[in-house]
Amino acid sequence: xxxxxxxxxxxxGTVTPAGDGRDATWKRVCQGLPTAALDDEGQPPRLxxxxxxxxxxxxxxxLARKPDRCVQLALLAARExxxxxxxxxxxxxxxxxAVVAGxxxxxxxxxxxxxxxxxxxxxxxxxxxxxxxxxGNALAAQLAMDLHxxxxxxxxxxxCASGATAICTALDLLALDRCDIAVAGGAEAPLTPFxxxxxxxxxxxxSRFGDxxxxxxPFDADRDGFVMGEGAGMLxxxxxxxxxxxxxxxRARVAGQGATSDAHHIVKPDPGGRGLAAALxxxxxxxxxxxxxxxxxxAHGTGTxxxxxxxxxxxxxxxxxxxxxxxxxxxxxxxxxxxxxxxxALTVLAVERRLIPPTANLAAPSPxxxxxxxxxxxxxxxxxxxxxxxxxxGHNVALAFAEAS
Amino acid sequence: xxFDDLKAALVSMGVPEEEITEQAGREEAxxxxxxxAELVLILKQRHGLxxxxxxxxxxxxxxxxxxxxxxxxxxxx
Numbered sequence: 151x152x153x154x155x156x157x158x159x160x161x162x163g164t165v166t167p168a169g170d171g172r173d174a175t176w177k178r179v180c181q182g183l184p185t186a187a188l189d190d191e192g193q194p195p196r197l198x199x200x201x202x203x204x205x206x207x208x209x210x211x212x213l214a215r216k217p218d219r220c221v222q223l224a225l226l227a228a229r230e231x232x233x234x235x236x237x238x239x240x241x242x243x244x245x246x247x248a249v250v251a252g253x254x255x256x257x258x259x260x261x262x263x264x265x266x267x268x269x270x271x272x273x274x275x276x277x278x279x280x281x282x283x284x285x286g287n288a289l290a291a292q293l294a295m296d297l298h299x300x301x302x303x304x305x306x307x308x309x310c311a312s313g314a315t316a317i318c319t320a321l322d323l324l325a326l327d328r329c330d331i332a333v334a335g336g337a338e339a340p341l342t343p344f345x346x347x348x349x350x351x352x353x354x355x356x357s358r359f360g361d362x363x364x365x366x367x368p369f370d371a372d373r374d375g376f377v378m379g380e381g382a383g384m385l386x387x388x389x390x391x392x393x394x395x396x397x398x399x400x401r402a403r404v405a406g407q408g409a410t411s412d413a414h415h416i417v418k419p420d421p422g423g424r425g426l427a428a429a430l431x432x433x434x435x436x437x438x439x440x441x442x443x444x445x446x447x448x449a450h451g452t453g454t455x456x457x458x459x460x461x462x463x464x465x466x467x468x469x470x471x472x473x474x475x476x477x478x479x480x481x482x483x484x485x486x487x488x489x490x491x492x493x494x495a496l497t498v499l500a501v502e503r504r505l506i507p508p509t510a511n512l513a514a515p516s517p518x519x520x521x522x523x524x525x526x527x528x529x530x531x532x533x534x535x536x537x538x539x540x541x542x543x544g545h546n547v548a549l550a551f552a553e554a555s
Numbered sequence: 556x557x558f559d560d561l562k563a564a565l566v567s568m569g570v571p572e573e574e575i576t577e578q579a580g581r582e583e584a585x586x587x588x589x590x591x592a593e594l595v596l597i598l599k600q601r602h603g604l605x606x607x608x609x610x611x612x613x614x615x616x617x618x619x620x621x622x623x624x625x626x627x628x629x630x631x632x
């Protein structure tokens with residue numbers, strides 16, 4: 151997709167409510183088993199999708215730097231992705247390695263806990279790591295330290311599109327020859343009182359408290375909002391010729407990217423979905439592909455009444471041949487800033503493994519939604535697949551992945 | 556305060572247990588400037604000891620840190 155050669159995905163790492171690790175996540179997503187559970191029986195109750203517990207030993211001393219949970223999840227996913235790529239941070243030329251991380255509310259748990267300490271005990275009770283452990287940049291900084299990556303490093307924030315935007319930014323850095331390897335993705339640990347209440351105040355969350363597993367219902371007629379989740383997804387991106395030269399096996403090729411802004415509203419999508427449609431068309435143009443070439447779409451599909459309707463309309467308009475569409479959020483929950491990266495990872499695995507995961511909880515599509523929604527795993531070759539992400543504020547991202555040649 | 560007490564405090568800060576020996580350099584045991592600020596907080600909250608960050612910055616090793624703390628404890632500070 152650039153003059154410097156095609157870019158491929160050689161490593162995938164995910165830590166999600168569906169599983170601690172890439173293969174555990176993929177397995178549960180393909181089983182269509184939702185992870186949402188009743189998290190707090192208070193008033194109002196809270197639903198949430200949590201990552202399975204992991205021991206502090208997995209973080210190998212990083213806890214001394216007091217990373218926010220968002221950073222911890224990112225580190226685990228990044229290590230898995232780098233190992234998957236067959237790369238060794240102890241031996242690589244770190245100056246040519248970039249780190250691009252995305253998050254919407256990085257630091258939430260640290261800020262909220264330390265703010266409580268500040269109010270109760272005053273400044274001298276606060277941890278000295280309150281700021282450096284939590285700031286959004288800690289994501290990129292701690293990943294860089296962990297991976298000995300001394301090339302460009304940054305954290306991006308496009309709300310729920312952050313993970314996808316991070317991948318776009320990494321692709322730009324590769325195209326500009328600012329790096330040879332990019333570790334890119336997103337992370338989020340937003341299950342805090344402030345963010346749970348804040349999203350609920352926007353009426354973005356499902357209130358199906360009596361049926362947690364059935365609460366997040368992408369494109370379903372009875373959908374009433376999403377369930378927040380925590381997690382991280384990371385990809386290792388490198389030029390295909392570099393990957394081949396070192397004997398690595400690409401899982402998929404990155405065929406194109408598109409990114410636009412609605413410039414419409416701080417929360418609501420443009421009702422016509424023009425920005426999202428433009429992002430899809432950009433990605434197709436970058437891939438040198440026609441709409442009919444798209445064999446699968448991993449949709450944003452959060453289960454909000456308006457968001458799903460707009461997205462479904464855009465997919466039907468831009469891709470009138472009705473390719474199979476799935477939303478894996480019904481299983482994972484909405485991982486906010488990590489969602490775009492986790493779903494990019496799942497799209498890569500779908501292309502590689504020739505299997506479209508199902509959309510759980512889809513009993514009856516909403517009237518007016520005319521998509522080929524996949525409800526049971528569907529084996530199929532996927533020469534080209536799209537992962538679509540949008541974020542509050544009107545951020546739209548489309549990533550196109552193709553089979554590795 | 557014993558070495559084991561100090562070790563427990565450092566482990567609670569997230570420092571890997573195997574890196575905590577009396578001979579270990581202060582920074583290697585997680586006690587850079589931010590780590591010292593954390594330790595001062597723990598000493599105050601859990602052990603009732605008021606030790607300044609400046610004092611602990613003088614320490615070269617974990618053993619030195621222990622000595623400074625012990626001096627305070629003995630003085631009834």
